[in-house]
Amino acid sequence: MIKTAAGHGAKIALEALQFAYPGGRPMAFEATIAPSDIVAVMGPSGSGKSTLLSLIAGFEKPTAGRVLINGEDVSRLNPHRRPVSMVFQENNLFAHLTVAQNVGLGRSASLRLSDEDRTAISDALARTGLAGKEDRLPQALSGGERQRVALARVLIRRRPVLLMDEPFASLGPALRDEMLELIADLHAAQGMTILMATHDPRDAERLCKSMVFVEEGQISATGTTDAFISGEASDAFNRYIGARREIN
Numbered sequence: 629m630i631k632t633a634a635g636h637g638a639k640i641a642l643e644a645l646q647f648a649y650p651g652g653r654p655m656a657f658e659a660t661i662a663p664s665d666i667v668a669v670m671g672p673s674g675s676g677k678s679t680l681l682s683l684i685a686g687f688e689k690p691t692a693g694r695v696l697i698n699g700e701d702v703s704r705l706n707p708h709r710r711p712v713s714m715v716f717q718e719n720n721l722f723a724h725l726t727v728a729q730n731v732g733l734g735r736s737a738s739l740r741l742s743d744e745d746r747t748a749i750s751d752a753l754a755r756t757g758l759a760g761k762e763d764r765l766p767q768a769l770s771g772g773e774r775q776r777v778a779l780a781r782v783l784i785r786r787r788p789v790l791l792m793d794e795p796f797a798s799l800g801p802a803l804r805d806e807m808l809e810l811i812a813d814l815h816a817a818q819g820m821t822i823l824m825a826t827h828d829p830r831d832a833e834r835l836c837k838s839m840v841f842v843e844e845g846q847i848s849a850t851g852t853t854d855a856f857i858s859g860e861a862s863d864a865f866n867r868y869i870g871a872r873r874e875i876n
């Protein structure tokens with residue numbers, strides 16, 4: 629495991645990264661993400677946002693190029709060896725394990741937990757508003773609570789990179805706001821570098837300093853969220869947002 633001081637985010641560099649699914653379109657990603665930045669990954673459906681996150685997390689391996697995290701080449705490492713946590717839209721939890729056990733997996737895959745681990749689990753559950761729900765199974769939680777359990781696990785893993793793939797897509801607007809606040813709190817506490825794929829520019833505006841815009845398997849624009857939202861960063865982004873407004 630790459631050593632990174634707790635409480636600090638890692639720099640991420642994607643160097644001439646190439647990838648294609650069997651029979652799929654070639655994709656190529658090039659980017660540098662500053663330590664502790666919070667980056668919205670936006671772009672049309674099928675443009676490659678999830679693939680980009682999977683390449684950083686290690687669920688997919690590039691055919692050429694490198695993923696560097698704090699200068700270390702992690703391109704060939706499996707996901708559990710990378711200094712990264714990932715939260716998906718759903719199915720982040722093991723259905724047969726309790727809330728506390730699901731969080732405990734952030735410390736030990738075999739759930740052999742020390743007293744210190746147990747204290748960290750209780751703290752994380754309190755911080756994410758889940759105190760008293762330790763012994764429930766995921767099926768007895770709401771969608772928002774399940775996502776908070778996933779974030780409690782992120783909290784105790786203390787990895788310097790957090791990747792989120794449309795983490796609020798199945799939540800209503802009030803819960804979305806609550807989750808955005810919680811993620812902002814976690815970032816204030818740990819300063820991890822965050823990349824979040826989202827289709828909603830309001831998520832980006834509320835949480836993310838920066839944005840990358842993905843189109844047809846490439847990052848076609850990068851900049852501050854403010855520049856994107858004010859329409860100055862990318863004509864393609866403006867067209868994408870305009871088209872989404874017509875759909876909604």
Ligand SMILES: Nc1ncnc2c1ncn2[C@@H]1O[C@H](COP(=O)(O)OP(=O)(O)OP(=O)(O)O)[C@@H](O)[C@H]1O
Nearest residue numbers: 649650652671672673674675676677678679680825
């Ligand atoms: N496991 C896979 N095998 C083959 N092709 C895939 C696989 N996963 C994704 N693809 C294809 O790769 C392309 C990029 O998909 P990806 O899921 O990265 O897009 P996305 O931008 O995250 O889309 P969305 O916003 O709909 O989630 C799409 O054409 C998709 O159909």
